[in-house]
Amino acid sequence: MPDKTHGFDTLQIHAGARPDPATGARSTPIYQTTAYVFRDADHAAALFNLQEVGFIYSRLTNPTVAVLQERIATLEGGVGAVCCSSGHAAQIMALFPLMAPGRNVVVSTRLYGGTVTQMTQTIRRFGWSAKFVDFDDLDAIRAAVDDDTRAIFCESIANPGGYITDLDAVSQIARDVGLPLIVDNTTATPYLCRPFEHGATLVVHSTTKYLTGNGTVMGGCVVDSGTFDWAASGKFPSLSDPEPAYHGLKFAETFGPMAFTFHGIAIGLRDLGMTMNPQAAHYTLCGIETLSLRMERHVRNAVKVAKWLEADPRVDYVTYAGLESSKYHDRVARICPRGAGGLFTFAVKGGYDACVRLIDAVEIFSHVANLGDTRSLIIHSASTTHRQLEANQLVAAGAAPEVVRVSIGIEDADDLIADLDQALAKATA
Incomplete structure (x- = not known):
């Protein structure tokens, strides 16, 4: 079993995985079981009291999922991770121990x-609220924090526009105000960006996307850096105060750097039930084994396609941070040193209607509500994934009516360019 000093390409294959002790199986088995036999009554009691680590019930822990959790935590440089049913589930799981009504x-x-x-509507039902800020405006972030703020949240490479967040600057603000920074690293993956190295506290993923990489299964993950002192401020009683369900156990005191991870399993999965199924974990483990190879191709293709689009007179602008013309280009080397990812938008001359015609004309690109697939994907965000937003929110999110979002796959880049060429001809005729 390699340790964290090994290279990324080694860890993406071996981290967390061991030959099956019963059969010697080299690939991680799918442990398709709901429950696990205890050695005896004392063993069962120790597990339920959190005095011993082991498997109780697959809503909480499962051997296949456990391997995936260790692998993602290792690749991110974290101390632990909790996998769950989707990326949206991961966001709720990350906020759940931190928030309370009025926060x-x-x-x-x-x-x-x-x-x-989710942030404007759904979390209100828990009594939580969200303050939306342009994260390029650092003073605005500071000004938005008040006594009831419990976290700061952003994406490393933002969906849909591919904008790169200055994680170093944002994390400094989080440290100054004593709050955890949660970074959604779905679009970048730990191959392109490791938010903990830039001061993040927690990382969330939709494992549905690049980590799995083939559009087959849903999943999410919350990774903990293990660096935040949950007891220092008194703002996070779920982690610092006695937990009635475990006879007064204090997670921060008992588990130290692993407090957030243990809480995510013992409380989050226990009561919210957002469980990842073992077959999904298996597919994602298989996908991660080729993550670096795929991300290299995604980036190389994205650069070539974005440059071609930027030079095309039928296109108003391209938002890819890998282009020298991008206002975020200077952040690539610092935040995402291996490249700006494979996701971006471009504006089609002719506006909304031209975008719709473009979508209907592509042949290789798949028109789907997903990203991070080996296949190249395209969607008109304003009429689909971001349709529920108001006009000003669409523009702020980078999903204006005149833009389409592309997730560049690993096909031949010249074929992708040819497909966009013929589709733009039809869209702007």
């Missing part, structure tokens, strides 16, 4: 449309 989270305006809806 708020400061979030970036540049977020996936479903996350904007």
Whole structure:
């Protein structure tokens, strides 16, 4: 079993995985079981009292999922991780130990449309609220924080526009105000960006996307850096105060750097039930084994396609941070040193109607509500993934009516360019 000093390409294959002790199976088995036999009554009691680590019930822990959790935590440089049923589930799981009725989270305006809806509508039902801020305006982030703020939330590479967040600057603000910074690293993956190295506290993923990489299964993950002192301020009683369900156990005191991870399993999965199924974990483990190879191709293709689009007179602008013309280009080397990812938008001359015609004309690109697939994907965000947003929210999120979002796959880049060429001809005729 390699340790964290090994290279990324080694860890993406081996981290967390061991030959099956019963059969010697080299690939991680799918442990398709709901429950596990205890050695005896004392063993069962120790597990339920959190005095011993082990498997109780697959809503909480499962051997296949456990391997995936260790692998993602290792690749991110964290101390632990909790996998769950989807990326949206991961966001709720991350906020759940931190928030309470009347509390708020400061979030970036540049977020996936479903996350904007989750933050503006759904979390209100818990009594939580979100303050949306342009994260390029650091003073605005500071000004938005108040006594009820419990976290700061952003995406490393924002969906849909591919904007790169200055994680170093944002994390400094989080440290200054004593709050955790939660970074959605779905679009970048730990191959392109490791938010903990830039001061983040927690990382969330939709493992549905690049980590799995083939559009087959849903999943999410919350990774803990293990660096935040949850007891220092008194603002996070779920982690610092006695937990009645475990006879007064204090997670921060008992588990130290692993407090957030243990809480996510013992409380979050126990009561919210957002469980990842073992087959999904298996597919994602298989996908991660080729993550670096795929991300290299995604980036290389994205650069080539974005440059071609930027030079095309039928296109108004391209938002890809990998272009020298991008206002975020200077952040690539610092935040995402291996490249700016494979996701961006471009504006089609002719506006909304031309975008719709473009979508209907592509042949290789797939028109789907997903990203991070080996296949190249395209969507008109304003009429689909971000449709629920108001006009000003669409613009702020980078999903204006005249733009389409592309997730560049690993096909031959010249074929992708040819497909966009013929589709633009039809869209702008």
